[in-house]
Amino acid sequence: MNLPPLPPFDHSSALAKVRAAEDAWNTREPARVSLAYTPDSVWRNRDEFLSGRQAIVAFLTRKWQQEQGYRLIKGLWSFDGNRIAARFAYEWHDQRGQWFRSYGNENWEFAPDGLMRRRLASINDRPITVGERLFHWPQGPRPEGHPSLDDLGL
Template sequence: MSEQRPPLPPFTEETARLKVRAAEDGWNSRDPRRVSLAYTPDSRWRNRAEFVTGREEIVGFLTRKWRREHEYRLIKELWAHTGDRIAVRFAYEWHDDSGQWFRSYGNENWEFDQDGLMARRHASINDLPIAEDERLFHWPLGRRPDDHPGLTDLGL
């Protein structure tokens, strides 16, 4: 029996938006094992200059990431979709061990298999140091509340 992660391709605008929000919610859990289950067992990533293959490497990557990116809060927004592919833009806020805050901006291109698992993820990301009073993402850690503004509403 195959794993399925609805919604499944081909994506409509509505199902692509649901897929993007599900990915945002997963990453905001900061649970590497949970996040890895949204990807194929042999998923291939490019994240900045790092290349990751498979769920175990995804778990290792995310574990390292969230050990250094404290108070991580992410917003993703649908950019485009077609068939089995979705493009998103995103921003997340976090601070390092010294207390320096950052807003990281980026774009991702996703490709899904027929069961709705992500087979490829290509991410380009830039980090902008910000002052704590410049933060815009203030919800409690975890899922972004439905009434919290998205990227467009925040002018990002």
């Protein structure tokens, strides 16, 4: 199975890969998201280390049960060959209704077939008020034309 765009990346294909990842994560469908990763993909997410699609599905299922109302924006930071660095922000609320904006950076490494074989993510959470929220689109992918991280000053 190939998952275009394939490495090596140029600016256009790296942007497309970042947007595809954002759109997939905004579905909040763990099994679907996991298909973008190699069967033995290795992750570091905050302080968790995991490997393989089953672990990815379990992780994302748990994540999105805790992080409700999740909406994500990713931006390309850099790319070279089969690697992409992205930055992101996402908003979510916990079960008590407290909103957060989480900021982070990801380093991605891709196999020749375009599946991600390594994902390293560093993330920080900041409590926000309802009035500070910036991501208001309906659940699902960010609409075309919605401001980017740069446009929002994030």
